[in-house]
Amino acid sequence: MLTIADKTFDSRLFTGTGKYSHRDVMTASLLASESQLVTMALKRVDLAHQADDILAPLMAAGVNLLPNTSGAKNAKEAIFAAQLAREALGTNWLKLEIHPDPKYLMPDPIETLLAAEALVKQGFVVLPYCHADPVLCKRLEDIGCAAVMPLGAPIGSNKGLVSRDFLQIIIDQAQVPVIIDAGIGAPSDAAAAMEMGADAVLVNTAIATAVDPVAMGEAFKWAVISGRMAYKAGLAGTVSHAVASSPLTAFLDSEC
Numbered sequence: 135m136l137t138i139a140d141k142t143f144d145s146r147l148f149t150g151t152g153k154y155s156h157r158d159v160m161t162a163s164l165l166a167s168e169s170q171l172v173t174m175a176l177k178r179v180d181l182a183h184q185a186d187d188i189l190a191p192l193m194a195a196g197v198n199l200l201p202n203t204s205g206a207k208n209a210k211e212a213i214f215a216a217q218l219a220r221e222a223l224g225t226n227w228l229k230l231e232i233h234p235d236p237k238y239l240m241p242d243p244i245e246t247l248l249a250a251e252a253l254v255k256q257g258f259v260v261l262p263y264c265h266a267d268p269v270l271c272k273r274l275e276d277i278g279c280a281a282v283m284p285l286g287a288p289i290g291s292n293k294g295l296v297s298r299d300f301l302q303i304i305i306d307q308a309q310v311p312v313i314i315d316a317g318i319g320a321p322s323d324a325a326a327a328m329e330m331g332a333d334a335v336l337v338n339t340a341i342a343t344a345v346d347p348v349a350m351g352e353a354f355k356w357a358v359i360s361g362r363m364a365y366k367a368g369l370a371g372t373v374s375h376a377v378a379s380s381p382l383t384a385f386l387d388s389e390c
């Protein structure tokens with residue numbers, strides 16, 4: 135069970151809604167993934183119209199909505215979008231995303247910190263998408279963010295855990311949940327993130343653009359469960375030389 139702010143989740147796989155070929159494929163994939171927290175870009179939904187093609191299936195599926203501010207280029211735009219979302223969707227949960235550069239979609243650390251500070255003060259549950267920067271993640275935690283969402287690789291790149299070493303520092307230091315977001319390209323990346331001790335992962339492109347998104351949604355579900363189980367079991371250590379797998383005693387703990 136994962137707790138973030140006022141909500142608990144059985145599933146540690148969070149998902150997105152972009153890039154699906156059809157709303158039915160999106161719905162079936164999300165159901166197969168058993169994801170309970172689903173993000174959607176405010177710029178893509180008709181907030182005034184609950185029969186919207188993205189919103190309506192999510193509401194029918196009973197998942198928790200995580201509106202995101204993708205498209206905002208600075209703190210001011212993100213704060214405005216957040217306020218609109220709270221008003222229209224009745225949730226104070228927010229994935230804060232600010233990326234001014236359309237080519238790499240790199241999150242702006244300064245605007246993100248400024249916006250997060252203001253939004254926390256306004257009562258939002260802020261989950262900021264950010265660089266895999268341990269110092270920034272600590273600062274975001276210190277100002278009251280409910281979780282941090284450092285990137286594995288650029289959004290939509292499917293390159294996996296490019297930022298792995300820095301993610302490990304963030305995980306080791308964090309006092310709030312760490313959700314690895316963006317760039318996770320295969321279930322094995324999600325499993326690896328969970329084995330490292332991440333609290334959850336957020337995956338969109340790798341599921342939505344798979345040949346069979348429904349099967350891929352389920353594959354990610356099992357990868358996240360498996361990675362978490364391995365983390366809790368405690369991974370065996372590594373060494374740089376061979377160690378015989380059949381020692382001379384029956385068991386390492388035995389006397390003879």
Ligand SMILES: CC(=O)[C@@H](O)[C@H](O)COP(=O)(O)O
Pocket residue numbers: 149150151152173202204263288289290291292315316317318336337338339340
């Ligand atoms: C949907 C969403 O919020 C994305 O901005 C998120 O970062 C997921 O990234 P991928 O599409 O690379 O999984």
